[in-house]
Amino acid sequence: MAKKEKKSGELLFEEYYGKRWGDRWPILRESLFTEIDHYHLTEGLLQPYFLDEASLYPARELDVREGEEVLDMCAAPGGKSLILAAALKGTGSLTLNDLSPDRRRRLRQVMENHLIPEWQKNIRYTGFDGSLWYRHEPSRFDKILLDAPCSSERHVLNSPEHLKKWTPGRIKSLAPRQFSLLCSALDAVKPGGLIVYSTCALAEEENDLIIERLLKKRNNRFQVEPPLYEKGEDTRFGRHILPDRETSGPIYYCRIRRLSEG
Ligand SMILES: C[S@@+](CC[C@H](N)C(=O)[O-])C[C@H]1O[C@@H](n2cnc3c(N)ncnc32)[C@H](O)[C@@H]1O
Numbered sequence: 001m002a003k004k005e006k007k008s009g010e011l012l013f014e015e016y017y018g019k020r021w022g023d024r025w026p027i028l029r030e031s032l033f034t035e036i037d038h039y040h041l042t043e044g045l046l047q048p049y050f051l052d053e054a055s056l057y058p059a060r061e062l063d064v065r066e067g068e069e070v071l072d073m074c075a076a077p078g079g080k081s082l083i084l085a086a087a088l089k090g091t092g093s094l095t096l097n098d099l100s101p102d103r104r105r106r107l108r109q110v111m112e113n114h115l116i117p118e119w120q121k122n123i124r125y126t127g128f129d130g131s132l133w134y135r136h137e138p139s140r141f142d143k144i145l146l147d148a149p150c151s152s153e154r155h156v157l158n159s160p161e162h163l164k165k166w167t168p169g170r171i172k173s174l175a176p177r178q179f180s181l182l183c184s185a186l187d188a189v190k191p192g193g194l195i196v197y198s199t200c201a202l203a204e205e206e207n208d209l210i211i212e213r214l215l216k217k218r219n220n221r222f223q224v225e226p227p228l229y230e231k232g233e234d235t236r237f238g239r240h241i242l243p244d245r246e247t248s249g250p251i252y253y254c255r256i257r258r259l260s261e262g
Contacts, residue, residue, distance in 0.1 A: 009166035013156065016168055017202065028202075030245045032154045037247035041079070044086045045114045051079035054241040054251035057231055058147060058198035059083035061255055065090040068142040073130040073141045073185060076103035078110035080147055085111065090119045095141075097126040097133075131180040134187030143194050144185045150179045150199035150206050154243075154250065175205045179213055182256075186214070186222060194225075197238075198253040207252040211237040214256075221262035225255040 007015075017023045039053040059080040064070055064087035075081045076098035089093055096111070098104045104127055111120060128136065130146070151171055156162045178199070187196045199206050211224065224237050232241035238254030 011163045012168065013153075013163060013166045017153070020095060020204065021202075024244070028242060029157070031243040032157050032250075034243065036243065036249075039248075041082060044089070044116065044119065045082065046116060047114060049079060049082055049110070049114050052248045052251070054215075054232070054246065054248035055079055055200075056083065057227075057229055057239070057241065057251060058196050058253040059145060061228055061253055062143050062194060062196045063228060064088060064143055064147050068092045069095075069140065071097065071133075071141045071144045071185075071188065073097050073133065073144060073146045073188075074099075074148055075145075076107035077161065078099065078107040080145060081107065081111065082114055082181055084145065085115055085119050085123065088119070090122050093122050093124065095124045095126060097128055097130060099127060099129055101127060117170050131177065131184045133184045138187050139190050141189050141193060143196075144189050145196050146185045147179055147198045147200070148181055149204075150174060150178065150201035151203050152200050153202045154200065155192060166230045171203045171205050174201075176208065178206055178210050182210060182214060183218070186218060186256070186258060186262075191258055191262055193258050195256040195258070196253055197256060198251060202242075202250050207240070207254075208236045208238065211256070213256050220259075222256050222258050225257050227253070227255060 021028055036052045038050040040048040043049045064084050064103055066089055069208050070084055072084055073080045075096040081096050085094055096107060098107055108125055156166055182197055189195055209228045232239040238252060241249035241251045
């Protein structure tokens with residue numbers, strides 16, 4: 001019997017996203033090759049930091065106020081951390097965590113090169129596995145940004161090497177990691193505190209379906225809140241900023257409030 005030919009990563013990728021996005025896929029796909037609109041973050045910084053404009057929103061949606069205790073659970077290289085630090089202005093505390101030592105070094109450099117010294121004195125750098133955070137510091141933070149490791153389809157599509165190796169297994173292995181990071185964040189935030197969960201993924205399995213699973217497993221502990229800013233398109237639980245309709249993205253985010261009794 002003839003051996004079944006193995007499908008290439010590129011074909012699997014096309015089949016997967018073509019099926020999910022339907023008629024929108026060719027335009028959405030094309031938009032992932034276009035240069036993103038770089039936003040020059042300057043407010044209170046020693047020098048501008050360039051980032052995808054869509055990346056501003058998860059950090060802004062956390063609505064950080066002076067004096068709060070804030071955790072950026074997956075912080076490197078640090079674009080969103082700069083926004084959180086600028087909101088705190090050296091008050092309260094800002095814990096910047098990342099599991100990767102190399103990326104953590106880069107994170108520290110970004111902070112040191114961009115933030116005035118007074119705005120660095122409240123920063124603590126850590127290298128924990130975020131999914132185990134609940135063991136170290138349960139109910140500690142007023143606010144947590146969880147910008148989770150994700151499929152990053154823009155990157156895959158623009159890298160022949162990554163595209164060649166792509167399989168749907170990539171999403172299947174990321175989704176449980178994202179879910180356990182989010183469960184851990186829910187334990188690490190104070191009762192009444194806020195989490196923003198975000199990814200730069202297109203796959204629903206890494207976005208709304210993570211929130212849906214949390215609703216099934218921990219429904220009595222939190223509520224989903226509407227976004228503060230008008231940007232992108234509504235999804236079932238959050239917002240998606242997509243580059244075929246905006247000049248930046250993809251970025252997905254969802255605001256999650258731990259209940260006072262949760
Ligand atoms: C999407 S990136 C974060 C981007 C960053 N928030 C920014 O705006 O520059 C995800 C980060 O999560 C880190 N990471 C992956 N698994 C982790 C874990 N279990 N705990 C903590 N950090 C993790 C990766 O090293 C990576 O730097």
